Amino acid sequence: MTTISNSDGSRTNSRHRRLAQVLAAFAWSFCVVLLWLLFFTVTVRAQSEAAPPAPTQAAPTDQATTATESHPDQTAAEITAHEEATTFKVNVKLVTVRVVVRDAQGHAVGNLHQEDFELFDNRKPQIISHFSVEQPGTQAAKERLTSEEKPGEKQPSVPERYVAFVFDDIHLKFGDLVQARMAADHHLATLLPTDRAAIFSTSGQTTLDFTDDRAKLHDALLRLQPRPVAATGVADCPDISYYMADLIQNKHDLQALQTAIQDSQACLPLPSSTTSQQQAAAQTASMQVLAEVQRALAMGGQESRVALSVLKDVVRRISVMPGQRSIVVVSPGFLTLDGDMLTEFMDVVDRALHSDVMISCLDARGLYAMLPGGDITRDVPLSGFAAAMELQYRTASAQAEGDVLSDLANATGGAFFHNNNDLDEGFKRVSATPEYFYTLGFAPQNLKFDGGYHRLKVSLKKAGGMTLQSRSGYYAPKHVADPAEEAKEEIQDAVFSQEEMHDLPVELHTQFFKSSDTEAKLAVLAHVDAKHLHYRKVDGRNTDELTLVSAIFNQNGVYIQGAQKTLTMRWKDETLENKLGSGITLKTSFDVKPGSYLVRLVVRDKDGQLMSAENGAIEIP
Numbered sequence: 158m159t160t161i162s163n164s165d166g167s168r169t170n171s172r173h174r175r176l177a178q179v180l181a182a183f184a185w186s187f188c189v190v191l192l193w194l195l196f197f198t199v200t201v202r203a204q205s206e207a208a209p210p211a212p213t214q215a216a217p218t219d220q221a222t223t224a225t226e227s228h229p230d231q232t233a234a235e236i237t238a239h240e241e242a243t244t245f246k247v248n249v250k251l252v253t254v255r256v257v258v259r260d261a262q263g264h265a266v267g268n269l270h271q272e273d274f275e276l277f278d279n280r281k282p283q284i285i286s287h288f289s290v291e292q293p294g295t296q297a298a299k300e301r302l303t304s305e306e307k308p309g310e311k312q313p314s315v316p317e318r319y320v321a322f323v324f325d326d327i328h329l330k331f332g333d334l335v336q337a338r339m340a341a342d343h344h345l346a347t348l349l350p351t352d353r354a355a356i357f358s359t360s361g362q363t364t365l366d367f368t369d370d371r372a373k374l375h376d377a378l379l380r381l382q383p384r385p386v387a388a389t390g391v392a393d394c395p396d397i398s399y400y401m402a403d404l405i406q407n408k409h410d411l412q413a414l415q416t417a418i419q420d421s422q423a424c425l426p427l428p429s430s431t432t433s434q435q436q437a438a439a440q441t442a443s444m445q446v447l448a449e450v451q452r453a454l455a456m457g458g459q460e461s462r463v464a465l466s467v468l469k470d471v472v473r474r475i476s477v478m479p480g481q482r483s484i485v486v487v488s489p490g491f492l493t494l495d496g497d498m499l500t501e502f503m504d505v506v507d508r509a510l511h512s513d514v515m516i517s518c519l520d521a522r523g524l525y526a527m528l529p530g531g532d533i534t535r536d537v538p539l540s541g542f543a544a545a546m547e548l549q550y551r552t553a554s555a556q557a558e559g560d561v562l563s564d565l566a567n568a569t570g571g572a573f574f575h576n577n578n579d580l581d582e583g584f585k586r587v588s589a590t591p592e593y594f595y596t597l598g599f600a601p602q603n604l605k606f607d608g609g610y611h612r613l614k615v616s617l618k619k620a621g622g623m624t625l626q627s628r629s630g631y632y633a634p635k636h637v638a639d640p641a642e643e644a645k646e647e648i649q650d651a652v653f654s655q656e657e658m659h660d661l662p663v664e665l666h667t668q669f670f671k672s673s674d675t676e677a678k679l680a681v682l683a684h685v686d687a688k689h690l691h692y693r694k695v696d697g698r699n700t701d702e703l704t705l706v707s708a709i710f711n712q713n714g715v716y717i718q719g720a721q722k723t724l725t726m727r728w729k730d731e732t733l734e735n736k737l738g739s740g741i742t743l744k745t746s747f748d749v750k751p752g753s754y755l756v757r758l759v760v761r762d763k764d765g766q767l768m769s770a771e772n773g774a775i776e777i778p
Contacts, residue, residue, distance in 0.1 A: 235698070235726065235727050235728050235729060235732055236724070236725070236726050236727070236728075236741070237724075237725045251286070251287060251598040251599065251600055252278075252598065252599055252600075252601060252613075252631055253287075253507075253510040253511060253596060253597070253598050254276065254510075254596070254597045254598070254599075254613060254615060254627055254628055255510055255515075255568070255569060255570040255594055255595070255596055255597075255627065255628070256274070256570070256594065256595040256596075256597060256615050256625055256626065256627045257570050257591050257593075257594045257595075257625070257626040257627075258593075258595065258617070258623050258624070258625055258626075259623065259624050259626070260622065260623055261622045261623075264592070265591040265592040265593045265594070266593065266623060267290055267292060267592060267593030269290070269595065269617075270288075271285055271288035272618075273617055273618055273619070274288075274595070274597060274615060274616070274617060274618070275615070275616045275617070275618060276597055276599060276613070276614070276615050277613065277614040277615075277616075278599070278601055278602075278611050278612075278613060279611050279612055280612075280614075281602070283599040283601065283602065284599060284600075285597050285598070285599055286598055286599055286600055287596065287597065287598030287599070288595070288596070288597060288598075289595070289596045290593060290594075290595050290596075291593065291594050291595070291596060292592065292593055316351050316352065316353045316367075316369075316478075316480060316712070316713060316714045317351040317352070317480050317481060318349075318351065318352050318353070318480060318481040318482075318483075319352075319353050319354075319355070319367055319475055319478040319480055319481065319482045319483070319714060320352065320353075320354050320355075320483050320484070320485060320588055321354075321355045321356075321357060321367075321471050321474070321475050321482075321483075321484045321485070322341060322354065322355065322356050322357070322484075322485045322487065323357045323358070323359065323467065323468065323471055323484060323485065323486045323487065323488075324337070324338070324341075324356070324357070324358045324359070324363070324381050324487045324488075325358075325359045325464055325486065325487060325488030325489070325491070325521075326358045326359060326360045326362070326363070326381055326382065326383055326384045327359045327360050327384060327385055327386060327460050327463060327464060327491075328359075328385075328460065328464070328488055328489050328490070328491050328558075329383055329487075329488065329489055329521055330383060330489070331382070331383050333489060333521040333522055333523070334381060334382065334383055334521065336521070336523070336580055337487050337519070337521040337580060338378045338379070338381050339580075340580035340581045340583065340584050341378055341487070341584055342374075342375060342378050343581055343584070344581070344584035344585060344588060345371065345374045345375070345378075346371060348369070348371075350369065352369070353367040353368060353369055353478075353713050353714060354367065354368070354369075354374055355367040355368070355474075355475075356374065356377040356378065356381075357467065357471050358381060358384070358467075359463060359464045359467045359468075359488075360384035360463075361467065362380075362384055363377055363380045363381050364377075365377040366715070367478065367713050367714065367715065368713060369713065385460070386456055386459050386460045386463065394420075394421065394424040394445070394449075395417050395418075395420035395421040395424055395442075395445065395446060395449055396420060396424070397417050397420075397446070397449045397450055397453045398453065398457075398550065398551065398554050399453050399454065399456070399457025399458070399460075399461075399492055399494075399554070400492060400550060400551075400553065400554030400557060401413050401416075401417065401450075401453070401550050401554070402449075402450045402451075402453035402454045402457065403454065403457075403492075403494045404550070405417065405446075405450050406450050406451075406454055407494075407495075412546065413546075413550065414446065416542075416543050416546040416547055416550070417446045417449070417450070418439070418442050418443055418446050419542075419543040420543060420547065421442040421443075421445045421446050421449075422438065422439070422442045423543070457492065458494070458495070458498070460491065461491045461492055461493055461494075461498055462498060462501070464488075464491050465493070465498065465501045465502060465505060466501075468484075468486070468505050468516075469501070469504065469505050469508060471484055472484065472505060472508045472509050472512060472514055472516075473508065473512075475512075475514055476508070476512030476513075476514060476653055477653045477716045478653065478710075478714045478715075478716075479653055479710050479714050479716075479755055479757060480714055481590065482512070482513065482514045482515070483514065483515040483516070483517060483571065483588070483590055484509070484514060484515070484516045484517070484571075485517050485518075485519060485584070485587050485588055486516060486517070486518045486519070486562065486565065487518075487519050487521050488518065488519075488520070488521060488562060489520060489521055489522045489558060490520060490555070490557075490558030490559045490560070490561050490562050491558055491561060492554070492557055492558055492561065493561055499610075499632075500608070500632055502561070502564075502565075503630075503631055503632045505565070506565070506568045506569060506628060506631075507631070509568075509569045510568070510569060510628075511646070511650065512650065512653070513650070514569065515569050515570045515571040515590060516565045516566060516568075516569040516571045517566055517571030517572045517573070517574075517586075517587035517588070518562035518563070518565055518566045518571065518572075518573050518574070518575075518587065519574045519575075519580070519583045519584065519587050520559055520562060520573075520574065520575035520576070521580070522555075522575075523576075523577060523578040523580065524576050524577055524578050525555070525576075559575055562575070563575075564628075564629060566626075567626050567627060567628060567629070568627070568628030568629070569628075570591065570594045570626065571587070572586050572587050572589070572591075573587075574586050574587050597615065601633070604633055605633060606633060606634055606635055607633060607635065608632055608633055608634070608635045609632070609633050610630055610631075610632055610633075611630055611631055611632070611633060612629065612630045613627070613628060613629060613630050613631065615627045643765075644704075644761070644765060647761065647765060647768075648704065648706055648721075648759055648761055651759040651761075651768060651770045652706055652708050652719065652757055652759050652770075653716070653757075656770060657770055657771060657772060658768050658769050658770045659769055660766075660767035660768050660769055661685070661690065661703070661760050661762065661767050661768065661769040662685065662686035662689050662690070662740075662769075663683060663684065663685055663686075663758070663760045663769040663771065664683075664684040664771070665681070665682070665683060665684075665756065665758045665771035665772075665773045666681075666682040666684065666773075667679065667680065667681055667682065667756055667773050667775045668680040668682065669749075669775060669777050671751070671777070674751075675750060675751070676748070676750070677748075677749050677750065677751055677777050678746050678747070678748055678749070679709065679746065679747045679748075679749045679754065679756075679775065679777065680744055680745070680746045680747075681707040681709070681744070681745045681746075681747070681756055681758065681773075682742055682743070682744050683705055683707065683742070683743045683744075683745075683758055683760065684740055684741070684742045685703070685724075685740055685741045685742075685743070685760070686740045687726065687728070687733075687737045687740050687741045688733060688737050688738070688740070690703075690726075690762075691762070691767065692726075692728070692733075695727075697729075698727040698728060698729060699726070699727070699728040699729075699730070699733050700725075700726065700727050700728075701726050701762065701763070702723065702724065702725050702726070702762070702763040703723070703724045703726075703760055703761070703762055703763075704721065704722070704723050704724075704760070704761045704762075704763075705721070705722045705723075705724060705743060705758070705759070705760050706719060706720070706721045706722075706757075706758070706759045706760075707719060707720050707722075707745045707756070707757070707758055708720075708756070708757045708758075708759075709747055709749070709754050709755070709756055709757075710754065710755040710756075710757070711752065711753070711754060711755075712752060712753040712754070714755065717747075717749070717754075718747055720745045720747075722743060722745070724741075724743065749777065750777075751777045751778060752776075752777060753774070753775075753776050753777075754774070754775050754776075754777070755772070755773070755774050756772070756773035756774065756775060757770070757771075757772060757773075758770070758771045758773070759771075
């Protein structure tokens, strides 16, 4: 039994040893597998961190490609892009002063430098932080030269200059308006094929958008007629102007009040044989004057506000035209008497300056003279004293009305034609632009955001017989400017301009594909040399952010549509050195009809220090 027992135990021990060996081998294999899986997991994670899943496919209207398309896993995490609507809002930042300098013969001077100018804000000298000299039409001439150098390519005919004619039919009298529209018709017949004109009226009753159709322009002119805000067709009694009403109501001018009362007694005679009747007549005349003062203030203020509102709308409209832009205001002038209207007036000036729009003015009254005694159709003439005083007030009112037109022209670099009946020559002068003008910009020192008025003065250190034309002042903002809105404004100004800038390494290319005789797809390609951008090192990566805007305009320069893209780059050193040799190409597609198109591409870096703007033109047959 013992032998058997030992034999069984030996066999049992042998089995245990074999089992232990199997378990040990299994454990070893398990450890090897576990280590291999752990290594594989770490490797996969590292690769995943180096290249996350590729982004979803871009919309067909917006595509981006790089020089490393064959290895997308190496760049997908290093570049992202998103598109947003191209919405802009005008916002004033630096104070801009446009200056036209003329020699003794009246010719514009264009060879001055920043150090030749002095600028004062409320008599305090300012540092000119922005200075440029502009020569209108230079870009258009450059584009014509480029097209002549490529005779084999068909270059589309695109407009070069836009002129908006604003007829102040609210304030114009019938005779003056007839003469003005005849002279305007003669001038419009002389426009060049590359000119586009539009016609607007302050009443809003006559409107024609920018066109080169001479027949439409002629018909629009013929539709113009006086349209005062509150016309009664009956002579006012007493006849109190907006200017006199302001003197009586707001400036408490007793002499103006007495003149108006005498006017009322003359045009509305009442029985005054007895003392009581005389007192009653005087009281009636006073009440009539006060009622007419309130009516004149309300009507005159409304007419001025409407005129300023239309001018602001026209500036906004023409500011989106891609080229040389100017406005011609045809008016007898109007008054901006209260603080709110003065602010609106300055807003028109600021919008024009920031949109590179010149405003010229033509006083449609021509060479006019005031008639002593007022209207000769009056049944009862005024007394000598009242007639003299009324003549004085009407003369002062006419001067103040013309000053508004003069200020508009001087502030924006335009021309002011007045005291001359040769309206044909007048339209020729106000439609032309000076050969040169200067743009001075400065950041006011210790500026208070209180909306206060600041007087400006620009002078030359050595005048030498030269004269200057510039704005006389500005209103301080009432709040701090928003940097995001400033960036939008800067991009918008660049989009709706023809000036080319090359701060960033960007190239513009265009392609088109016709899907039918009436449908086409226009592709705007922006090629960015990514290796030569100005990067900042953040978390070990080369970072930069670009905003790209593509916009297309039709043959009349009318904005059709645009797309804005933000490109964020976070390149590794290896990618930046070895994988971006041919740069990045971004593609934006637009659905269009066959025709001629002007293409504008603007690229801005995040800080706004660098910007590029390129022009392109394409003909889709």
